[in-house]
Amino acid sequence: xxxxxxxxxxxxxxxxxxxxxxxxxxxxxxxxxxxxxxxxxxxxxxxxxxxxxxxxxxxxxxxxxxxxxxxxxxxxxxxxxxxxxxxxxxxxxxxxxxxxxxxxxxxxxxxxxxxxxxxxxxxxxxxxxxxxxxxxxxxxxxxxxxxxxxxxxxxxxxxxxxxxxxxxxxxxxxxxxxxxxxxxxxxxxxxxxxxxxxxxxxxxxxxxxxxxxxxxxxxxxxxxxxxxxxxxxxxxxxxxxxxxxxxxxxxxxxxxxxxxxxxxxxxxxxxxxxxxxxxxxxxxxxxxxxxxxxxxxxxxxxxxxxxxxxxxxxxxxxxxxxxxxxxxxxxxxxxxxxxxxxxxxxxxxxxxxxxxxxxxxxxxxxxxxxxxx
Numbered sequence: 485x486x487x488x489x490x491x492x493x494x495x496x497x498x499x500x501x502x503x504x505x506x507x508x509x510x511x512x513x514x515x516x517x518x519x520x521x522x523x524x525x526x527x528x529x530x531x532x533x534x535x536x537x538x539x540x541x542x543x544x545x546x547x548x549x550x551x552x553x554x555x556x557x558x559x560x561x562x563x564x565x566x567x568x569x570x571x572x573x574x575x576x577x578x579x580x581x582x583x584x585x586x587x588x589x590x591x592x593x594x595x596x597x598x599x600x601x602x603x604x605x606x607x608x609x610x611x612x613x614x615x616x617x618x619x620x621x622x623x624x625x626x627x628x629x630x631x632x633x634x635x636x637x638x639x640x641x642x643x644x645x646x647x648x649x650x651x652x653x654x655x656x657x658x659x660x661x662x663x664x665x666x667x668x669x670x671x672x673x674x675x676x677x678x679x680x681x682x683x684x685x686x687x688x689x690x691x692x693x694x695x696x697x698x699x700x701x702x703x704x705x706x707x708x709x710x711x712x713x714x715x716x717x718x719x720x721x722x723x724x725x726x727x728x729x730x731x732x733x734x735x736x737x738x739x740x741x742x743x744x745x746x747x748x749x750x751x752x753x754x755x756x757x758x759x760x761x762x763x764x765x766x767x768x769x770x771x772x773x774x775x776x777x778x779x780x781x782x783x784x785x786x787x788x789x790x791x792x793x794x795x796x797x798x799x800x801x802x803x804x805x806x807x808x809x810x811x812x813x814x815x816x817x818x819x820x821x822x823x824x825x826x827x828x829x830x831x832x833x834x835x836x837x838x839x840x841x842x843x844x845x846x847x848x849x850x851x852x853x854x855x856x857x
Contacts, residue, residue, distance in 0.1 A: 501695045510674060537681065554585050558588070567836040571844075575751055576751055579751065579752055584607045584609065611629070616628045619673040620670055627660035628677070633677065635712055642711070725799070729758055729803070730769060731806045731807070735810050737850070737851075738824040739756070739826070743823075769807040786805065830847055
C-alpha cells in the first residue's frame with residue numbers, strides 16, 4: 485500500500501501548519517512538560533491512554549511526588565502503585581507500568597531505553613506510545629497514532645473506512661509517517677495531539693480556528709461530524725450486570741477485602757467479596773466467617789444503598805450487604821488474597837491499597853457510619 489501523489493502533497497503541508505499553530509494555540513504548561521524526561525513522559529503517556537488531560541493532571545502530580553524516579557517506582561509494592569492509580573481506571577496500565585519499571589531496572593540499569601524496538605518490547609508500550617515518548621522526550625522522529633491523531637487524519641484526508649480494519653490501520657500509519665516532519669518533531673507531535681484534543685474534537689469540532697481547515701477534506705465536504713465513522717455494533721443492546729458485595733465489618737470497624745485476579749475486571753485491586761446473589765453472600769457470611777471464628781455474623785446482612793457504575797461496554801449494579809461481626813478475626817486473613825482494612829486508616833493514607841471506585845465509595849460510607857456512632 486502506498487500513498488497517492490495528492491495525499492503526499494497534502495501531508496507535506498500538515499507539519500509546518502501545525503508547528504506554526506502550536507506557538508499560539510497549543511498547550512505549553514502541562515505537568516509532564518516541566519522537567520521533561522523520558523520517565524515523566526512515559527508515565528504521562530500511559531496515564532493519558534483512554535483518559536483526558538484534565539483528569540490525568542492531579543494523578544500525575546501525586547504519582548511523581550511519590551515516585552520521582554523510575555527506580556522509586558520499581559522499588560514500590562504494586563499495592564501502593566494501584567493505590568495512587570485508584571480512580572483513573574484501566575488498572576492494567578498501572579500493573580504494566582510497574583512491571584516495565586522493574587524490567588528497566590534489571591535490563592537497562594534504570595534508564596528507559598532510547599531505541600524504539602527496545603522501548604516497544606516493554607509491557608504496556610505499543611508503537612504509538614513508544615513514538616510519543618521518544619519524540620517528546622528526545623526529539624526523535626517517530627510517527628504516532630493515538631485516538632486524537634487518528635481522528636485528525638481521517639478528517640483531513642476524508643477517509644470513509646470504518647475503524648477496526650487492518651487496511652485502515654496500515655493506511656493511517658503511512659499517513660502519520662508522511663505528515664511527520666524531519667525537524668522540530670517534538671513540537672509537531674505535541675501539536676497534533678493538542679489539535680485533536682482541543683480543536684478537532686469528536687463532537688462539535690472547532691473548524692473555524694483549525695489551522696488545517698484549508699487542507700481538510702471533511703470540512704470541504706461538510707462531513708466533519710460524520711468522520712471518522714464508528715464501527716458498527718449491529719444494534720447490540722448495552723449489557724447490564726448485577727452483583728452483590730459483602731462488607732464483613734468486625735467490632736473494630738475493619739472490613740474484609742479480597743484481592744481481584746490479575747486479569748479481568750479491576751485486575752489486581754482489593755475489593756469486597758463478590759457474589760451472584762444475595763443468598764450466596766449470606767451463605768458466605770454464615771459459613772465462612774462463622775467457621776473462621778468470627779462469632780455470630782449477622783445472619784441476614786443489612787443492605788446499603790444500591791450503586792450504579794458504568795464501564796465502557798456495560799453497566800454494573802452493585803448491591804452492598806453489611807455483615808456486622810463480633811469476636812476474633814484470626815484465621816480468616818490470607819496474605820496476598822484476604823486482608824482486613826479499616827476504612828478510617830485507608831482514608832487517612834495509613835493503608836495504601838488500590839480500590840475500585842465503588843468499593844472506595846463503600847469504605848467512605850462505612851467510615852462515615854463509624855464517625856457518626
